[in-house]
Amino acid sequence: MITINENYLKLQDSYLFSTIAKKVTKFQEENPDKKVIKLGIGDVTLPIVPIVGKAIKEATEEMLKKETFRGYGPEQGYDFLREKIAINDYQKLGITIQKDEIFVSDGTKCDTGNIGEIFSKDNIIAITDPVYPVYLDTNIMAGRTGDYHPNKKQYEKVVYLETTAENNFIPELPKEKVDMIYLCFPNNPTGTVLNKLELTKWVTYAKQNKAIILFDGAYEAFIEEEGIPHSIYEIEGAKEVAIEFRSFSKTAGFTGLRCAYTIIPKELKAYTQKGKEVNLNQLWSRRQCTKFNGVPYITQRAAQSIYTKEGQKQIQENIQYYKENAKRIRQGLQKAGYTVFGGKNAPYIWLKVPNGYTSWEFFDYLLETANIVGTPGSGFGPSGEGYFRLTAFASKENTIEAMERIQNLK
């Protein structure tokens, strides 16, 4: 008898953003005259920049000619892109990353989800709370968690690192021993950052406890303040304990094009149950060769194009546009009397919902009264209850209008 992976039955909800999409669709069907402004999902709205479009079209021309057509590419990515990543995203920070430590993929969501496959089910995971749901959900599916506790709104066997206004959204080191630590900074959903000193504590913890840090740096392009690491490898020794995930989605507007990459340094080791060291770079390479067939050539050429001088100029204009939106939301919410966090080195603004509301109640309230879609903080974990996320990725016009609507609610 064919049996299912029963870990799936432990999942409490459908994927958060699918749930929101369904609620919004229903609202729009019932209120066809209302203009809904979406500040919910972290999806970009500016078109791809001209140089990216040009690169895709040129690469497509190559694909149309027999002499320059490319079929299956290397599962780990083309060297032309891996070289640009090594130079521009790391060498400029003073970090040496080899080409074959870079794995080009079709998304950080996929990579942070799939990476668990190379690790034992017995590892104890630590996640910040609130957290990007993919880290938790993929570990539930993999059987690395116990059952759900409806009262605590937590899964057994998972170490939740609370980040709230009380601790300035800086997670404390776990008291118990953990093996896999998911860190995302600039943070999704809170929009907060860790400085070098704070991040160093985590690298030290990982070394002392033979743990691994899964560092999601998808939003590093939004960092503007000094002293905030763009890469975990800015911390000495981090290559021995950390995998870093990066994406072109928010940096270069690739949410609809799909390109990201993951760094697995050769120094990075994990262990067999008996304590024998195993090279994770090789393990992940084997995984990718067996279960992945590489990112399209045209997409990799598109990603490469952003590393030119003109490409950098074009994507920086877009990042600046979103940063100004973040500022508008911060200031607009403050003007309306809200307490807000994040939005300075990140495209996410995290606000305290008014007293008397749960996060989901505030979601409904905002949708019904101001026709604005955000994301309930509790959707990101129990410590997100009482908070709400807005994103800076809408158009300038819609962002301004949204803030006007919120101010007029008062």
Next chain:
Amino acid sequence: MITINENYLKLQDSYLFSTIAKKVTKFQEENPDKKVIKLGIGDVTLPIVPIVGKAIKEATEEMLKKETFRGYGPEQGYDFLREKIAINDYQKLGITIQKDEIFVSDGTKCDTGNIGEIFSKDNIIAITDPVYPVYLDTNIMAGRTGDYHPNKKQYEKVVYLETTAENNFIPELPKEKVDMIYLCFPNNPTGTVLNKLELTKWVTYAKQNKAIILFDGAYEAFIEEEGIPHSIYEIEGAKEVAIEFRSFSKTAGFTGLRCAYTIIPKELKAYTQKGKEVNLNQLWSRRQCTKFNGVPYITQRAAQSIYTKEGQKQIQENIQYYKENAKRIRQGLQKAGYTVFGGKNAPYIWLKVPNGYTSWEFFDYLLETANIVGTPGSGFGPSGEGYFRLTAFASKENTIEAMERIQNLK
């Protein structure tokens, strides 16, 4: 202490095609003057057809404009593509497939690899022997196999369904009870097919044993004979027991563009350990929403374009081109005295290696003497020993030259 998934240590070799690529690179470095002809990996060589290039460029134009830009798409694929698939690939065969039974993905390799995630580790798998390595390797990684037996060249807990010249490459139903059956027809690597009667036996077996069939139809476009099912859903009741995988790679030259799809009918059920029915369509949808972010919009528009009248004409010309190569190889090898199989409804030709050679010895012999790359049959499983695979995907000129070289060896 961070520990690895030790199932990876059970893997015997690196991924087959990576091993071959390394051998060929070494040979070329040592023999820079030799022109190597590659009939090894099943990668297309004709450029993408004009209508596909046009669709990509038009979709890229949309991505360049704010009004028509598309960010994250539906994880399951855009409706415009799913509708075309339902109509053209199924309705025309008299099969009703709903849009939401179709999951668009970036490759059949990924899908056949990832699908295992929704099933329990305790299921017994059956694979044909020889077999496309991904089915076996991904199950080893998932822990669904026991250890490797060096003598038998088999993994414990796996049911190997031998297909050799002795049984005309038609696998026999297993004597023991199995739960997950991987079938690929037209077959990779043997190039052989199953007729409707033979395939019906498997559907009946699956129903009687509450098993599931994972049917890889990546090569269906090469079927030319009557009575050979293009889809497993041509068999009555198959929707209750089968998942079908299809790809644009070989049908439309998408190996470098990455697009495929998987059908999970709503009738398809699996069970909890306690025997409760679970809907697999929903389970896979949850998996995709959590670990995948959809196929690029431009790629899905490209895939859609092949369903136009002009698109069909263009891709059929390419398929015809490869079919003629297959015929050339069949006839060329026969002329050189080889016993050959496949190559009639498939792009693969399976030949018996000369007496006294192992498959890998013949690989080296052919590379060194004729400078031709093929794939050793033993790389696909122990019953592939003594066989060798050539593919029809090279250029016409190279295929003709390769056959001349082989004939001149005699």
